Amino acid sequence: MLIRAAVALLAGLLFGAGLALSGMINPAKVLGFLDIAGHWDPSLAGVMAAAIPVTALLYRLAGKRGSAVAGGPLPGPAKGIVDFRLVGGAAVFGLGWGLAGLCPGPAIADMVLDPRVMIFVVAMAVGMVVAKRLSGSGV
Amino acid sequence: MLSDILYALAGGGLIGLAAGLFFLVNGRILGISGLASALLGRWPARWLENVLFFLGLLIGTALVARPGIALALGSPVRLAVAGILVGFGVRAANGCTSGHAVCGLARGSKRSLVATGTFIAVAMATVALAKVF
Structure with missing residues (x-):
């Protein structure tokens, strides 16, 4: 442990x-x-x-x-196949990544450098919860 | 330029070490979006590892980042919109840069190869289009 x-x-x-x-x-x-x-x-x-x-x-x-x-x-x-959910999700992620230059790891890490990034991190959490709800799974 | 590449390689080596050790010792995939979103619902059995990982992430960044580094963050609206897209997208795709582009590619996953190609291509197109509009 x-x-x-x-x-x-x-x-x-x-x-x-x-x-x-x-x-x-x-x-x-x-x-x-x-x-x-x-x-x-x-x-x-x-x-x-x-x-x-x-x-x-x-x-x-x-x-x-x-x-x-x-x-x-x-x-x-990894289980699963290449499907619309994978490609569509990756495309939506790429859109957000290209808009802000932030992906999840650096965004969370940047909280110790600049508190303004909290806006992104909170919004990201909202996006994750919405995706979870829509998929109806505990993913 | 050359020093930038050396820093990127050194940093990538540390990231690879982190992902490799987390798998070898703990038997877990180091995917930031997976570890983070697991803490947003009912906490998983291994929640303490997730929390300690993020604690380490913040400390490691604070220790190594150049003091007083200024981040060129976009406007609050842009940050909010981008954040929602990133959060939604990584959950739908079941992984982000760490889970797909590092861990998935390291084990030769076809899903990760498609996901990585897609998000890098769309991000590059977004940057190009953002300059036009």
């Missing part, structure tokens, strides 16, 4: 440090990455380029063990 709590806190610390170090916390930087038709700043591609192989390596290590270090099963591959 303690190890689970410690790793959750550590993962948060690493994630926050990673967002801050990479520049993901800065909406202007993110909008620059998305601005391929203008003054494109491709540097943030480095975030995915580094994060994916590191994650994949540790996932593979976990897969070889067959269970989580703290006990319990590992989540299986």
Whole structure:
């Protein structure tokens, strides 16, 4: 139990440090990455380029063990198919991301840097609750 | 420019370490939107891990961010509209940048590949169109 709590806190610390170090916390930087038709700043591609192989390596290590270090099963591959809900949801998310330069992680992290971002975070919570209600599930 | 790429790679490495450890040790997918929205309804069995993760996220950001960094946030209306769209979209798509573009792609999920391609393409189109209108 303690190890689970410690790793959750550590993962948060690493994630926050990673967002801050990479520049993901800065909406202007993110909008620059998305601005391929203008003054494109491709540097943030480095975030995915580094994060994916590191994650994949540790996932593979976990897969070889067959269970989580703290006990319990590992989540299986994502269930479900490519459907309208997935593509439509991703498109709506992309629209909001492009409008503000904020996705959920950086938006929450930015609360310690600029209280104005609370407007976005509260609105995001409303959007999540609406989506949950519409889907009628506890997702 | 080169230093920007190095910072992005280093930051991405830390994010990957976070996502990988959360899976290896706790057996959980590190998806920010999933962890956050789980706290908006009836709290899940592992609620303490979600809360500690977000506590760490705030502390980690505060420790590493350049002191006094000014964020170019949009107008309150733009923030509110964008926030609702992001919140709704990530729940419908069952994941955001962390869950799909990092964790999902790391395990070769086709759903995550489609979701990531879609939200990056739409976000790029939005930025381009926002400059016209």
